[in-house]
Amino acid sequence: MAYQTRGRDPLLDSSMAEAIEKRGKELAGLVLLAIGMMATAMILTYHPDDPSWMSATDAPVKNWMGHLGASIAATVFMVIGWGALGFAIMICGWGLRFTLHQGEDRAVSRLIFAPIWLALLSLFAATLTPGTSWSATHSFGLGGLFGDTVLATLMGLLPFGAGLSLKLLSLIMAALSVGVGLFVLGASRRELLLAARFLLVGVIMSYATFRAMLGRGATGAAHASMGLKSGVQGHLQRRAERRAEEAAYAEEEERAARIVPPAPARKLRAEPSLVNRQPNAPAAQAAPKTAPVAAPAPAPAPKPEPEKTGGLLSRMPSLIRRPEPEPEPELVDREYHGDLPDTPGPDRIRAKIADAIKSRRHPTEEELEVQEIPADKPLTKGRGRGPDPLLLAPRSAQLPPEPPLTAAQARVPQAPMQEPVNDFATDGAYDDAAYDDSDFAIYDDEDNLPPEPVLQARPRIPAAEPKKVVQHPPRKAPQPSTQARAEAQPALQFEEKPQFDFELPALSLLTNPAKIERHHLSDEALEENARMLENVLDDYGVKGEIVSVRPGPVVTMYELEPAPGLKASRVIGLADDIARSMSALSARVSTVPGRSVIGIELPNDNREMVVLRELLASRDFGDSNMRLPLALGKDIGGDPVISSLAKMPHLLIAGTTGSGKSVAINTMILSLLYKLTPEDCRLIMIDPKMLELSVYDGIPHLLSPVVTDPKKAVVALKWVVAEMEERYRKMSKMGVRNIDGYNSRVEDALSRGEMFSRTVQTGFDDETGEPVFETDEFAPEKMPYIVVIVDEMADLMMVAGKEIEACIQRLAQMARASGIHLIMATQRPSVDVITGTIKANFPTRISFQVTSKVDSRTILGEMGAEQLLGMGDMLYMAGGGKITRCHGPFVSDEEVEEVVSHLKAYGPPDYVGGVQEGPEEDKASNIDAVLGLNTGGNTDGEDALYDQAVQIAITDRKCSTSYIQRKLAIGYNKAARLVEQMEEEGVVSPANHVGKREILVPEQ
Template sequence: MTRKSPDGRRTTSKKNTTKKVQATRGGTSGRSSSASRRTSSSKRTSSKRSNSSTRRPKRNLLPKFNFSLDLQQKALVVGIILIFTTGILVLSLISPNRGILPMTLERWLRTLFGWGGILVPLFMAGTGIYLVLWGMDQPPRFSGWRVTGAVLLFLVFSTFASLIVVNQSEGVLDYMAVARNQQGGGYLGGVLAGLSVQAFDTIGTVFILLILGLLGAILVSGVSRTDFGAFITAAWQGLRERPVREAVPEQRPLPLGNARREPVRPNRPVRDLPRNEPPPPPDDDIPFEVDQEPPAAETAAPAAAATRNGSRGRRNTAAQPAEPEIAATPPTDLDEPEGQLQREPNWQLPVLAEVLESGSDQEISNDSIREQVEVIEHTLESFGAPAIVVDINQGPTVTQFGVEPQFLEMRGGKRTKVKVGKIASLADDLALALAAHSVRVQAPVPGKGYVGIEVPNTATALVSLRDLMESGDYQKIKSPVRIGLGQNVAGQPVCTDLSKMPHLLVAGTTGSGKSVCVNAIIACLLLENTPEELKFVMVDPKRVELTGYNGIPHLVAPVVVEMDRVIGVLQWAIREMENRYKRFAEIGARNIVEYNKKMGRKKRNKLPYIVIVIDELADLMMLSPEETERGISRLAQMARATGMHMIIATQRPSVDVVTGLIKANFPARIAFAVASSTDSRVILDSTGAERLLGKGDMLFQSPDAAAPVRLQGCYVSEDELDRLIDYWKTARRYNLITAEDAQARSLIEERSVTLPEGEYEAAPPSRRVSTPPPPPAAPEPAAEIEESDEAEEILAPDIVEVPPEFAPVAAPAAPPPVTTATTIEQPPLWEDLVEREQEEEFDDDLLEEAITAVREMNKASTSLLQRRFRIGYTRAARIIDYMEEKGIIGPPTGTSKARDVLDLTPEE
């Protein structure tokens, strides 16, 4: 017997050595003993063979049958049995000639469920059909909540049936007697009705059953919380408005927009006004236009308006007979930004169901999933990386297989786990084995204990923006700039808050879905915010993607398409950001949320969010890279607190376009399909985007996430965008018509002032006034409304005289007319800024002296100005360039000769 010593050498034990020596000394005795041992062992072997031959079992000649069924086959068998049983029950209920078994079944059903026994076969048939379809790999979409609602309705029906049959004063035993007679709701309804009546009395039981029945109907119908809330709001508004409509007599309509009818103060006498008053001429100089609308007596009746606002979380103020509200006085200590309205108009958000459409789902068969699992496990094992699939997540575009690495048997009995990098390196081999377009391996999945292998689906599901906005994840985000991006590999909606990003960089090749993503984000913001809550600044050098938004009231100015104006846009945004910081400092606010809260308490105007959308960054960087990079970086660093956010898209993600300074200030990025892994690293600082499939397949890098998440972006069609844009273009509003104006016009109405027919009818939603009509003849003098001595009287727009405290603060010298135009033409804010800055750029103290000197010497050059005025080269060159631009001197000659002077006449 050998054993290892501590130093690793093999040693032989003393006992074995002694035995060997004794055996050698023994000689013949040892040989004889060994021979005897051989003889005994041979005898034992022969006896074992004989026993084994005698105990050999007989061959089974009967065939073996395998009756094992999988889950789908079992469901198919159970479904067929249920359908067959349902047929027997139906025949037992309707057939006059019945056997013992049908009669027994009928008696049991009527005794247990009473009148509800008729519904039991229907339930069994539905369950059987569902199981049969599920066993045939065609399961219908069925929710457990619908089943719960159906059961709840059945219980309510049984209880009501027992209450109808039994008298109120009778007890539980009488309910049981009715059940034995196969009436009412049977034993089930009798027990529930008897216990409920004893506990809550009959009235309480009926009330509880009504609530439970309503709840069951909601669960069965699948009505969303938004639609149900809109229905309740509309019903409540109708109940509140009914006594008001009965009390208020019918009156002649006036052009008051959405303004509410206000009670008339008796201390305001009105003199007669001339009839047939012509409408005032429209004025294109004002930054907004006001629509007309019928009086509140007619607009309050339809419940559609309440439904529209109820479904979006806002009530229609025109449909509420509330107390008169006086418009808040605009602030005088803070200068309002140009283009900002002085009074909040009555904007109404569009209804989601009227603008957007629902998406579609694609189901993958279980057989296909099982085949892919087997292929993945076999491929990994064949390449020396054994692993098993432990999780499967099916998304709209890809299916993620969660693979857990296994152990490898090494020499010497050691076990080593497969490295994650080994599985990641087999992406191309997996794509070949699965016959897939591309396979992406995420090693490992953040927060999970496995490696994700993402395989494209055979059919892609359509992810709609409506489904995202109606999801619970979207509703949980409490922010005015919340957006929906798409669904992840598990089919879960992914929504985020733009204010927390706070800027977004989108990059991808042509046709990868980049423009659709930008349009979906814009549509999401337009559906959630009014023009008073959100403003857009759009830059579209390609003149294709964003120009269709021209005309919506959310735009600060028309979409910028000229490249030379983009720098002015960035300069305007920087100046607006600095002005907002000054406003915050004046009232002690840190960000736009605190500022708007304080402005709301002080009854002042709030600041809107501003979203700057730049469709193509590469064109800007080619034209003026330094100015573009400087402006974007400054806005990205400081504009978050002021409520200004940027969304920048590019189809050329190279290092000279997406520079390191820009990337450092854009932590939130979206990468669509790109050409190479180098472009993917430019966007995400990691590879993976080169393996995307295109058509909305993207990687989203969130600021608070460790790794990018794969999403299928939501799709917004051209028809949906057109409906949304047309809605905002034709949105009706009233801005300068306040509650006091409504009182004044109601006074005119009571004095029976007639207006020409058709003069003040509101324009249809599809009408847009592009050119102003010719001005009418001069109107006759208007009547006056006598007021108190609190303020002087000023003339209202050709209709009545309105006191100054009721007039708009920011009204122009000419009174703003009421026009039928439905769009808002807002002047561009940055054009004058660029011209003014260019003029300030050449405002040099030596400019006039330099022009005079050049005219006197009849020649001009940079060195001449340097010697004459003792200035530097840069300042002299700027003066020379300015004089060339103004036509005072000619262009450079190309030699060392001085320039010619073209304008020798001094300006007067």
């Protein structure tokens, strides 16, 4: 059974469907064109230093397509080199075809061969010789890795020399690239024939044009001479007609002058040919003209001269200054004629037209009379009329009343500021035939003259612009270190990571500086602040000028050039007043070393946070040769400040609570942990506050657990002194001067598998009497650096100030060569904590914010630390007294914990037992003797002194501290201890009321 099905009508008719299909292709073509242009920009702006998945850098992206474009361009260039340009050409070509509906149906069949075309382009680019800049930044040629590989294979197959093979392959690849490229781009035979036809026609037209130009040269002179001759004749005829008209105008002028005599007025000498003629003020506004220049000074009225009726040369100034054809003047009479005779309307209109034309052609002296003297006004560019000149008050009493048509004031044109050109003919006896006017035959018609050249006014002296004081110091782009580039470049999965016993922490454990908000003040705001600061200083009687403004991340320094005779101390003493007047938290004023200016540092409204990762990732830290680098922060200009603890060689830090002192110590510790392994550096941390440094307990770099007991801290410092003495003995045996020389000797010996030996004389031979030597061998072992970090020195000085000071003095004086360095911090920088002995042995100091000027002078020797902002703002005094303001980086507790967890993963630390337990008794007594601390138990030497003191007291029957001091030639304190010991043992009695003691032991 068959069912009948009714055919459904289509939703859209054929014409509508075809139109939609065309619009869709056009839209697709436009999209392809946009993609092709972006691809072209991406490829043409490719730069090898842009960040990508193959290279990591903090430099700004130079590719126009941003980070994505830089990554894609780097990948494509690495594979096929400059053959990547074929992508952009292909996309743009097919986008144009889809847009113009030219051969878009051939897209699929042609684009199949696109990879072959790209390969040919890459191979052709590989045959080209790269430049020096390309070779310096790339490890492959212009054709990428693919082009280099295929080119090497093909050159190996050809039986020619390298040079000939390269040139032959270059020609072949060029021809193939062009042919295949035309095929891929969809070129048909008809299009190729059409293009060839256009090229042929263009060549023929160029050749014909060239021949025509050569033909003109032969007949050009004849045509020119004929043209000049006809032009001269026409010009003479027009001049005769003009003379006839001028005679008629003169007669009409005389008739009008008889009716109303001219009013007296102040006159200005002016040359009619030099005046820009304009009928009246409204007409001048309707017809823009070249702006007039300043009028010359008034001169006495000239004597009446006969009418100038010279030839063409006499009218040369007016010819060369004549503007474009002027509009017809309005029907405005410039003069008041009083009671004119009753004439018919048309005759009166014709008379006014004649007067207007006459005033346009030849203005009379009456028309040149000055009614108002305009002030100077500048020239304006182009042909437009500039602003109206300023008008002085007219002398209305000397002028007759004006009719309604001339009620508006008419501006009198000003003479240009140029030397006037004198007319050649001044009388009627001038003969035109005596001069050759053929040179002026180019003016075929008087009304079609060339435009008037723009009058050049006298050069005006420009107003002195204010000196630009905002200076952005040239700052080199931050270069990432080797570690930062290695971490930013992801390792491929098939690459095996090398295995090490210890791996330094990764920078990814710290805060990324890209997340930090940056604040920048505009130059206008800085200029305004500089001017305001000058006014504030002027209010306090300080004369000077702000010559430079140097903005930074935290503070901005204004450099003041003081007036001669102004003392710097006077400006420095105004720091608090300047801060109050500028509405700033604080202001630091100091001299700039090496310059004659005074630096005034004011805090920024929005403070940038300095991140530790940004400093550790810099090349100054990661790739430097410093033994013990410390990332201190950034200076005023924002540049990183990296210092070496090995060169300091010890560091003293002071600052109040909350000034950033403990955070700075954490950043210094992390700087060492990110740079050195446990074999290179060991740490001893003393933290009497039991809070700040306890988080590092258990890392492999420690020589002992974190010391929190002040008494054990004294023991630890004495162990460090003993270690220093032991290292000096080893270096003495080796014959080196410092730890670097010792370690280099050890490395050389370990690389050769040798043992250290030293020849020692043990005596003399009994038979021959010659000396006898023995060889002492010992295993070489590298000595690591030891850094002792004391977080709070004031607590230790309160418990055992004398012993602590003796140990610190001994270490500060001698520990540098042995590789032992101290970092000591205190929050109470008073003279009882930072004694003169400690200051003398710590030339490198850092001061954070303190409470008073006295504390600032105690730590730095000068004021300024009390004006700091806190939160890491510091003054860094390097050896030599040069002080630099730095902004310390911030590191959070979470970052410290992550780094510590990473270090603890490599096993427990190798502690040295004697650090907290103390050395053996004999070594301890020797250390006390070295330090002069024989307070506990008498040594053999002191026992001998005691026996001598007892013998003197029994023999002389006299005992006092000063007497024992003189007899034994010892110090007063030691003599007092001996007397007290004799009193305890019953040798002498206690002192009576006059200080005398009795000898209780009978005389022997």
